[in-house]
Amino acid sequence: xxxxxxxxxxxxxxxxxxxxxxxxxxxxxxxxxxxxxxxxxxxxxxxxxxxxxxxxxxxxxxxxxxxxxxxxxxxxxxxxxxxxxxxxxxxxxxxxxxxxxxxxxxxxxxxxxxxxxxxxxxxxxxxxxxxxxxxxxxxxxxxxxxxxxxxxxxxxxxxxxxxxxxxxxxxxxxxxxxxxxxxxxxxxxxxxxxxxxxxxxxxxxxxxxxxxxxxxxxxxxxxxxxxxxxxxxxxxxxxxxxxxxxxxxxxxxxxxxxxxxxxxxxxxxxxxxxxxxxxxxxxxxxxxxxxxxxxxxxxxxxxxxxxxxxxxxxxxxxxxxxxxxxxxxxxxxxxxxxxxxxxxxxxxxxxxxxxxxxxxxxxxxxxxxxxxxxxxxxxxxxxxxxxxxxxxxxxxxxxxxxxxxxxxxxxxxxxxxxxxxxxxxxxxxxxxxxxxxxxxxxxxxxxxxxxxxxxxxxxxxxxx
Numbered sequence: 471x472x473x474x475x476x477x478x479x480x481x482x483x484x485x486x487x488x489x490x491x492x493x494x495x496x497x498x499x500x501x502x503x504x505x506x507x508x509x510x511x512x513x514x515x516x517x518x519x520x521x522x523x524x525x526x527x528x529x530x531x532x533x534x535x536x537x538x539x540x541x542x543x544x545x546x547x548x549x550x551x552x553x554x555x556x557x558x559x560x561x562x563x564x565x566x567x568x569x570x571x572x573x574x575x576x577x578x579x580x581x582x583x584x585x586x587x588x589x590x591x592x593x594x595x596x597x598x599x600x601x602x603x604x605x606x607x608x609x610x611x612x613x614x615x616x617x618x619x620x621x622x623x624x625x626x627x628x629x630x631x632x633x634x635x636x637x638x639x640x641x642x643x644x645x646x647x648x649x650x651x652x653x654x655x656x657x658x659x660x661x662x663x664x665x666x667x668x669x670x671x672x673x674x675x676x677x678x679x680x681x682x683x684x685x686x687x688x689x690x691x692x693x694x695x696x697x698x699x700x701x702x703x704x705x706x707x708x709x710x711x712x713x714x715x716x717x718x719x720x721x722x723x724x725x726x727x728x729x730x731x732x733x734x735x736x737x738x739x740x741x742x743x744x745x746x747x748x749x750x751x752x753x754x755x756x757x758x759x760x761x762x763x764x765x766x767x768x769x770x771x772x773x774x775x776x777x778x779x780x781x782x783x784x785x786x787x788x789x790x791x792x793x794x795x796x797x798x799x800x801x802x803x804x805x806x807x808x809x810x811x812x813x814x815x816x817x818x819x820x821x822x823x824x825x826x827x828x829x830x831x832x833x834x835x836x837x838x839x840x841x842x843x844x845x846x847x848x849x850x851x852x853x854x855x856x857x858x859x860x861x862x863x864x865x866x867x868x869x870x871x872x873x874x875x876x877x878x879x880x881x882x883x884x885x886x887x888x889x890x891x892x893x894x895x896x897x898x899x900x901x902x903x904x905x906x907x908x909x910x911x912x913x914x915x916x917x918x919x920x921x922x923x924x925x926x927x928x929x930x931x932x933x934x
Contacts, residue, residue: 473505474669477531477538478659480512481523484720485530487772488674488704488712491738495701495765496672497536498739501757508666509541514658516546530721534731535753543666545658552653555661555691556614556646564690565646567612568595569604590642591615614647616657616687624682629670629699629762636682644683660684664693672762675700699762702742702769712772728800728827730788733781742770750783778826785831786823790815793822793831800832806839812919820911820919838920841928842906852899852908858934860889860896861903865929873922879914903932 475496479489500507509531513519528542545552559565570578570591579589595603596617606612618641625635646657653661663671663684678700688695704712724734735753743766745751745759785793794814801808808814817835825831836842867881882900886893897913904925910916917925 471669472667473500473503474508474667475500475505475672476508476510476663476666476668477536478510478512478662478673479527480515481520481527482515482518483523484722485527486720487738490530490534490721490734491704491741492673492701493531493536494534494735494738495699495743495760496670497538498753498757498760499670499672499762500539502760505669506539507537508543508668509538510543510545510662510666511541512545512655512658514545514652514655516652526720526722533722533725534735540666543662545662548658548662549652551665552658552661553651556653556657559616559646559690560614562690563597564617565614566595566597566617566643567606568615568643568645569606569610569612570595571610588640593643596643611649613645613649615643616646616683616690618643618683618686624685626681626685626695626698628678629697630702630765631675631678631700631767634678634681638682638686641683641686646687656680656683657687660687660691660693663696664688664691668696670697670699670762672699672701675702699765701765702767704741705769705771707771707773709771728829728831729777729781730784730828733777733784736784737777737780741772742766750780782823782826785825785828788822790818790822793818793828796828797832797835800828801836801839804832804836806836808839811921812838816919820915824911837905842904844902844906845908848902848906848908852902853932854899855934857895857899860885860891861899861929862933863888864896864900865926865933868922868926868929873918875912875914875918878917882914900929903929 477489477493477496479485479493485493497507499505511524511527513524531538556565560567568591575591578592582589595612596615597603619638621638623635623637624641625633627633644656645654647653659680662668681698681700685695706712721734725731732753735756736750739751739756739760740749743760743764745764748755748759751759797818798808798814817838818831821831821835825834864881864885867884868878871877871881882893882896885891886896889896898908900913900917901908901910904910904913904916904920920928
């Protein structure tokens with residue numbers, strides 16, 4: 471049997487971090503088992519689905535590198551097939567027309583709630599042997615309901631949660647086509663999983679309640695039942711449901727914020743799954759190691775600090791040419807044009823081990839290509855009147871040196887000695903004058919890259 475998994479997002483919003491993890495696990499399981507991974511866009515919620523959301527899903531999958539073997543398939547393009555299957559089920563007696571009005575259903579629900587009963591459809595239009603149904607009203611377009619079994623249990627071994635059993639008595643007859651003829655979500659999923667030959671359904675545990683209904687429909691169609699693996703939810707670091715303040719934003723927002731796809735994938739892989747104590751690994755390794763047995767059934771917690779740590783790791787490993795292309799675009803959005811001097815590759819090499827994101831990298835090196843905006847607090851602290859004689863002396867020495875880090879460092883040391891200062895008492899004011907802030911890599915390396923004329927110009931501009 472060929473393993474076939476699927477990722478089936480609804481384009482009613484962006485591809486969020488939870489959906490990306492589901493896609494990653496489904497993709498990795500197919501890769502591990504030399505199977506096929508299918509992308510399916512479940513766009514039957516016409517009122518809420520948008521082309522922008524579809525594109526956001528496709529962009530997110532491409533950026534993450536989660537390539538699919540088939541698709542994307544769109545449910546709205548399969549309406550004719552769904553209606554054929556609906557008719558087949560009506561003919562077989564596994565589905566039936568229901569003429570209840572909304573008012574009738576609301577009244578039924580209210581009555582059941584007043585009696586302390588679980589609200590559910592009472593089967594008044596369900597055909598049964600020996601049961602006489604009312605004459606169908608001519609002015610009410612019917613819905614189609616699935617004739618769910620009324621006895622026994624739906625039992626399946628969830629590949630994450632273990633054995634789950636739901637009594638059929640707990641399930642009422644689900645609407646599978648609306649009054650306007652459009653099929654509902656649960657029905658479309660069943661037909662798609664059946665006809666696309668899905669062998670493992672890996673999805674969030676918010677779908678557990680749908681599973682027994684879907685299994686019963688698959689059985690009614692004589693279809694093979696796939697295996698199910700329901701992933702636990704992702705919580706914020708405070709244990710609450712993941713929200714935007716925790717990082718539940720569009721996957722492409724992470725791109726905008728300066729994260730590398732390798733870091734996002736590595737981080738998502740460890741959200742609810744583990745391979746010993748391994749924290750950092752490639753996607754090739756992940757696909758080799760991945761299995762459903764090591765997915766935890768408890769909720770995972772999203773930790774931005776750990777994601778930042780991973781992103782910093784991958785930035786350090788990244789090719790400087792690739793970083794340069796990315797950072798050039800980020801600087802352009804800040805209206806900063808990268809010039810030939812200083813060489814961007816060398817600037818990146820100086821800074822790449824000091825940042826967590828590519829946005830930090832871009833903003834931290836901006837002063838190489840534009841005049842820095844001086845931090846007022848740092849200036850007040852370090853650009854004091856008593857240090858200015860030493861800085862004036864340094865300018866005179868720098869004008870005569872060969873412009874290399876070693877010679878620059880020696881000139882600073884001479885000033886330190888002549889004025890009986892400690893090295894930071896000179897280096898910190900220099901940083902503020904040259905970069906605008908009091909933190910930077912080795913100041914002599916910064917000065918070497920900025921260039922002699924630019925360094926002298928910025929220092930002299932800061933002198934009284």
